[in-house]
Amino acid sequence: xxxxxxxxxxxxxxxxxxxxxxxxxxxxxxxxxxxxxxxxxxxxxxxxxxxxxxxxxxxxxxxxxxxxxxxxxxxxxxxxxxxxxxxxxxxxxxxxxxxxxxxxxxxxxxxxxxxxxxxxxxxxxxxxxxxxxxxxxxxxxxxxxxxxxxxxxxxxxxxxxxxxxxxxxxxxxxxxxxxxxxxxxxxxxxxxxxxxxxxxxxxxxxxxxxxxxxxxxxxxxxxxxxxxxxxxxxxxxxxxxxxxxxxxxxxxxxxxxxxxxxxxxxxxxxxxxxxxxxxxxxxxxxxxxxxxxxxxxxxxxxxxxx
Numbered sequence: 001x002x003x004x005x006x007x008x009x010x011x012x013x014x015x016x017x018x019x020x021x022x023x024x025x026x027x028x029x030x031x032x033x034x035x036x037x038x039x040x041x042x043x044x045x046x047x048x049x050x051x052x053x054x055x056x057x058x059x060x061x062x063x064x065x066x067x068x069x070x071x072x073x074x075x076x077x078x079x080x081x082x083x084x085x086x087x088x089x090x091x092x093x094x095x096x097x098x099x100x101x102x103x104x105x106x107x108x109x110x111x112x113x114x115x116x117x118x119x120x121x122x123x124x125x126x127x128x129x130x131x132x133x134x135x136x137x138x139x140x141x142x143x144x145x146x147x148x149x150x151x152x153x154x155x156x157x158x159x160x161x162x163x164x165x166x167x168x169x170x171x172x173x174x175x176x177x178x179x180x181x182x183x184x185x186x187x188x189x190x191x192x193x194x195x196x197x198x199x200x201x202x203x204x205x206x207x208x209x210x211x212x213x214x215x216x217x218x219x220x221x222x223x224x225x226x227x228x229x230x231x232x233x234x235x236x237x238x239x240x241x242x243x244x245x246x247x248x249x250x251x252x253x254x255x256x257x258x259x260x261x262x263x264x265x266x267x268x269x270x271x272x273x274x275x276x277x278x279x280x281x282x283x284x285x286x287x288x289x290x291x292x293x294x295x296x297x298x299x300x301x302x303x304x305x306x
Contacts, residue, residue: 004256004263005040005226007202008249010277011062012043012077014234016053017245018281024058026280028065033273034231035069038265043075043096043228047083063090075135079110084124087132094133094168097121101155102144105175109139118161125165136162137171137204142187143178145243152187156194169200171228174215176243177208181218188222204228205247206235207286212247213255220256227252231270232277232285248287250274254294267294 011031015022031044044066050057059076068074075094078084087095099117100106106114125134141155159170172191184203191201203219203226205212216227229249237243250270253263274290 001261002225004220004261006249006253006263006265007041007043007075007226007228008034008039008231009043009228009246010034010231010234010249012046012056013228013246014230014232015281016046016055017234017236017238018055020282021055022280024061024065027058027062030273030276030280031062032067034270035067035072036266037270037273038263039072040226040264041073041075041094043077044092046077046079047086047090048077048079060086060090063087063092073133077137078124080120081124081127084128088128092132094135095124095128096135096137096171097124097167098137098139099158100139100144100175101150101158102140102147104146105140105144108146118158121162122165125167133168134166135169135171135200135202136167137173139173139175141172142174142183143176145176145178145237152190155187156190159191159195159199163196163199167199169202169226170195171202171204173204173228174206175204176237177206177212179205179215180211181214184215184218185222188219188224192223200226202226202228206237206243206245207233207247208236208244213252216247216252217255220261229253231274231287232281232290233287234277234281234285245286248285248289251287251289254289258295 011027045059045062046056047059073093075096076087076092077096078087203224205215229252230246231249233245233248235245253265271290278284
């Protein structure tokens with residue numbers, strides 16, 4: 001079976017939605033532990049305005065103090081040219097740029113039209129000019145909470161335009177958990193048929209309606225080998241009422257490992273890290289496998305007294 005590659009986004013996508021600030025020391029320690037688990041990529045933080053996302057106001061310090069492991073790409077989200085400049089100064093391996101496939105969500109999330117976003121991101125790609133890899137995340141690719149269905153042609157066309165600009169990869173994002181497996185299968189087939197074979201395609205799912213792992217499986221069976229995940233199932237979308245977090249990395253990796261896929265992840269080590277997460281954020285997390293244990297973990301028979 002093909003190797004599956006995971007990008008961990010908990011310290012960016014997960015923590016930015018937390019109500020209480022997670023300390024810089026805790027973020028750095030968590031990234032260092034995740035770096036030893038076998039991830040292909042870790043999206044460590046975001047170089048956005050501290051007013052917009054106060055939970056990630058320590059981006060420079062985080063990137064400056066993490067212990068970088070060879071073979072792991074340390075990515076950061078950047079919203080604009082100033083963010084890209086800060087990211088390059090912090091030696092990020094990859095810059096993750098973001099815009100939405102739907103006009104309404106782009107206006108709500110970025111306060112710009114899609115045309116304005118594409119122009120701004122084109123400028124960022126030009127300025128970066130190969131000093132770091134660039135990946136573009138296309139939000140609301142499977143549905144918009146304001147507009148409903150988003151035509152697949154809009155998503156594929158946007159991905160093609162970024163591919164033409166020379167980005168390394170495109171992440172197709174189910175930002176508000178509106179995707180279902182049949183839709184995912186069709187999208188994966190179209191993306192791979194229409195986009196350049198060298199473009200790295202990543203799928204980014206949320207578990208808002210309980211279909212996150214089913215969507216991962218549909219994408220894997222459709223030939224996709226790269227996925228975003230968030231430890232503990234942390235995260236969400238501030239522009240979709242009731243939207244819950246990203247797929248839980250540990251649950252998705254456990255499922256694929258159980259099915260015989262090679263994820264490159266030391267699952268036992270990852271679960272040990274995942275069990276520390278509730279103490280880090282100060283509340284329980286939705287993910288399941290860190291609580292129940294992997295399916296191959298057996299237990300002694302305990303007889304009840306007569």
